[in-house]
Amino acid sequence: MSPKRSEHTRPDLQIIADLIEPNSSVLDLGCGSGELLKKIIDEKHVQGHGVEIYDKYVFECIAKGVPVIHSDLDEGLGDYYDNSFDYIILSQTLQQIRHPKKILQEMLRVGKIGIVGFLNFGYWRVRHYLTFKGAMPKSKVLPYEWYETPNIHLSTIKDFRRLCDESGYRIVKQVNIVNKKRGLMLPNLLPNSFAELAVFVLEPR
16 A cells, blocks of 8 residues: 555544543554554553554654554454454555455454544535546545555445445444544534545444
8 A cells, every 4th residue: 555645634643542542452454654553552551553564654663663563454354363452443544445345344353443534535625626627636635646546445424334334333433524634523414525534433233
């Protein structure tokens, strides 16, 4: 998987950190440079571990003292036992995975609670771009040309909720982010059109 955009500009990381209970165990899938794990290890005293495929980020995690495994999520989580962790995090990584449904199944096998964050491709600015420019959107949130993007499964909030329903996952909480710079949150009023990012807390039914 290619590098994600700078973690310093991501309000979803603080939102996810706030969802984690102190002294819990956490596995962060596609953990990037380990910024989120470092934060919750230091502030909430969690037992945190990361999985990352991109070499640069693996080295950055090691430099921060964040436990990390170099691995490809598309190969699954076969090395982990059922209910090995209290929380499994998948933040802005789902869209880069070849088999999103499979990784969600693995998340909720290995962890008691899944936290999934992703860009909402139903956001009104994305729709506007497609309608009036007739081309795939390119912005600070989606900075890649269509032919070099690491994102292979872009989805909307509506798509994700349908997948959870079909797969038998219970949505415990949904946080809608309407401003990526300031992390402003949106009530559950037309989030599919007006939320830029979304964070879901999932449990098996």
